[in-house]
Structures are given as C-alpha cells and as structure tokens.
Amino acid sequence: MAADMLVKLYDLPDDWSWLAAQAEQGITIRKPIGPEKHLVLAWIREHFNEGWASEAEIAISNSPRTCFAAIKANKLVGFSCYDATALGMFGPIGVAESYRGQGIGKALLLAALLDMKLKGYQYAIIGLTNLYEFYNKAVGAVVIPDSFPGFWQTWVREN
Numbered sequence: 001m002a003a004d005m006l007v008k009l010y011d012l013p014d015d016w017s018w019l020a021a022q023a024e025q026g027i028t029i030r031k032p033i034g035p036e037k038h039l040v041l042a043w044i045r046e047h048f049n050e051g052w053a054s055e056a057e058i059a060i061s062n063s064p065r066t067c068f069a070a071i072k073a074n075k076l077v078g079f080s081c082y083d084a085t086a087l088g089m090f091g092p093i094g095v096a097e098s099y100r101g102q103g104i105g106k107a108l109l110l111a112a113l114l115d116m117k118l119k120g121y122q123y124a125i126i127g128l129t130n131l132y133e134f135y136n137k138a139v140g141a142v143v144i145p146d147s148f149p150g151f152w153q154t155w156v157r158e159n
Helices: 017-024 034-047 050-061 104-118 132-139 150-154
Strands: 003-008 027-030 067-072 075-082 089-095 123-129
Touching (some): 017 027, 027 104, 034 050, 034 067, 050 067, 123 132
Antiparallel strands (some): 067 075, 075 089
8 A cells, every 4th residue: 555655854865976877877867947848748648647747747837946857868768856746745756667777766866855955854755655665775765654545535536
C-alpha cells in the first residue's frame, strides 16, 4: 500500500557531485525555461499521466520554479517536482523507462530536495509512494505511519 514518507532535509549533505556525474553521462539537470513548458508537459502526459502533468504545470509555473528536468541530447529523459501537490511535498518524479538505472532518478530527487533545503525547508514529505527502499536508500526517507489516506482522502478522481 502507498504511504507518505518523511525526509530530514537538514541531514542531507550539501554535496552536488551528482551533477558532474550526470554531466559525464551527457545528462543536464536543470529547471525548465518558459518556452519548454508545453514540451515538458506533453512528455509527462505521454510517459506517465495527466495527473502528473497537472502537478508539473503548477511546479513550472511557481516562482521560482519547483520543477527539474533531466535532458540528454536536447531531449527530456526525466523530471521531478516539489511544492506542486502541496507546500513541502516532493513529487511527482519520473524517468523514461529506457534511462532508468543510470542514477537520473536519484539526481532529480537530490536536485529538488537540496533546492528545498536551500529555501529553508527542514523537512520534505514524499507523497503517496510505494518506492520505500529507493527513497530510504537515496535520502534516508522513512514511512509516515497512518499517512494514507490522510491528505488524499478527499482527492477528486475520475470514476
């Protein structure tokens, strides 16, 4: 069953070496610029779903932006967001299937969480996930007991 997870941002090391590691693979991690908005949202709809595209639209429209993109050879290969579902929440995050297992997801996670830390957040909530092992190993996230349905209990869904 899915649950929310908690990350202590103050415990995250201020280590940005993952940016260089991604660059060595030809991948740039950065915030999308205005003219890319429609391309990013279309890619998320195609590879994931409309709900995640809606959240990413909010994150790209935030000022400053709270969305990150992973780009290789001028093509989007992944994204991550925060402050999209609710303030202080991380997610969604997604990497194209053919690019998984290369550290891109962890890089996108760290980009967002370290950005939150720089803004003064002490904690981040990873919303509605079942990827417990990934988040625990990557950033020490722990499951928040009884967090489902919690925030999600009045979530409007299609029938």
